[in-house]
Amino acid sequence: MSSTLSQMTNGSGFPKAAELIEITGTHALEASDRAIFNHLLQTAHDSGRLADPDAEWEISLAALRRASSRHESNDRLRESLRRLRRTDVKVTYISSRTGKRRTMESHLLEFTDTDDEESDSATLQFGIPKRLRLILARSNRWGRIRCEVVYAMTSKYAIALYEKLCLWANLDHCVRTMDIAEFRDMLGVPPGAYERGLDFERKVIDPAALEVNGLSDMSVRIEPQRRHTRASIHAITLCWWRKQGDEFRAAMQERNRSKVGRMARLRGKVEKVDATLQLPPPNGLRDP
Template identity: 25%
Template sequence: MRVVERVEARALMKSAESIRIPSVMKLVERRVFNILLYNASEAGFEHEEHRIEIVRLRELLGYHGKNTGWIMDQLKALSELRIEWDTIGPDSSRRVGFAKPISSAEIINNKLCVYSIPKVIRDGFSQASLCARINLAIQNEFSSPNSLALWEFLRLMVAKTPPPFEVEFSIQEFRELFNVPENQYSDPGEFNRKVVYPTIEEVAGVSDLSVAIVKKVRESRRLVALIMRVDRKVQTIISAAEAFGVGPLPAVVERMQQEFNLGLTDAQRFAAKFVDHAYLNDLLDDYLGRYRRGMIAAGKLAPYTRKALENASPQRPLVIAQQPLPAVAPADVAPAPEKTEPDPVLEERKRRRTEIELVLASMPGTERAAIEQAWLDSLDTAKDNAIIRLHKRNGILHPGCRVMFLDFVLALYQGKGEVLPTCSEIEEGVC
């Protein structure tokens, strides 16, 4: 229960009137607007001007970049939108109107965002009799503005009627909610296949609600409405709460923030992915060692670590224990083998691999990608199928893939000194 309460604490109480506004916003604009509303609700909707730190806005949005220009573009888009509504209030009064989501916005020193919300929108939120809890973690999981709009509406139904329950939604209501005009997807079957069904499937797949179509209502073989069964998915809520970090932060989360400069959202996501934190720390030690040896370019530790952890397997690779040798009689004990000198060829190859790692780390990303693609093109799909599968799953960071790749690069410039081939050399077949 404590977990659920924490995740609900980061939820916007969104009014029925605002949810019924047609979805004219793009997905990212709708997410940003929800975060701005959530931030304003904490200070109180009676105030026109509100402030939010850019770091907090990025965290709630799940945006990992530091380009405040991109955030300003979303604020500009919100200020240029005009949302319209035609709703019936709880007292049967009809409200028809329009407004801009935000009236102004300003970013100060790339650290603070100051924005204003029009009074008509603030009044709608503060006086609403029915609100839905819009979870700011779950909203970031959607890939379509239609999915976010439908989920918000169903959350409103959950606030009104305890689940499970069934709700009938006409195809025309889907069009109005998704803001799809009649001349777009004029064929009802195409609209259902390409818009309605994928939207319901995504809401059921990534949100905290279980949504299933239980009946299709037809008139003269024409589909006119869908009856959906809606219920809660408790395990999804707990998972979302874990993504926000309930209780004290694990030590590995603080380490990823302090030593690797990862954001809180990323650090908690990886801590949840790798249940074995000892294994996660081993991976971090490896990345940090590569960085200190110069194998990772300066200033690139955070993006390298993020991508490497995203591609890494969540479980430590299994190591097959060697079976003990059968006991033998003393007379049969063979003399200990004489110590041999290290193979100079193998030692030289190891040294050259280390050199290649250092040179690759200092190369532009485009050149590294071209060399890696040349290596992939050289693989035999039949003989090297296992390596190809490992590369698709784990990328070039998998030890087996990386050894083969380094040997390939070594062969490319064998005898050319210490200079690796460039992209143009590979593309022209010089190597």
């Protein structure tokens, strides 16, 4: 099987190693953090130097900021970079020496170095931890991630679900049932959050499915499993497929539209306004 690093970015996205798609401990990261990290990871991958022991990269702050936000300040961007440096994640991989599963705890970024001045020429220099890059260099499973899809999403759970579906996209079997704890871990739901089934469906499942189905090139159906109607959710069944035809074009068109009113459009709750202009009678006269 070919390596992840040997794959080229194409129209379907950049190849993100399965080890990074399957990381856990990401509950402290926001949707914008995950989107920015994908942008940086694609920059590193496309440079061809991701496996180099001393590799560092540089990118325009303005380009990175404009892809994620309409704000002209870099403050929010710096906050995201700070969280990416400080958040401990767990990366599970197979040791090349022993063939056994191991788990490494790491940050996603080793360092960031930014210009202090707010100008279009300001840049970000960044590095990815060496041990993490060694794992990526040995990776032979990947999912193709479209950065523009991730930037369009506002739910971090939608991003996590989308990336997982991209990893599974070419599997022959497109239905999977998993324990609720595994599903929560996969999406990065904070421990102890949304323990009630209705809260979990409303705050996690529904937003994730809505944005994946409305904005990505994948479709998904999520069905919570209960042993009886009043029981708690004990498992989740996922069914997914690639969009084609009108379904694919509709998602692409929505990504190109303004984010204003997007959630209402995705839910089908946009009201049509009668744009007919009612003019007053001439000379201020009223109809009899």
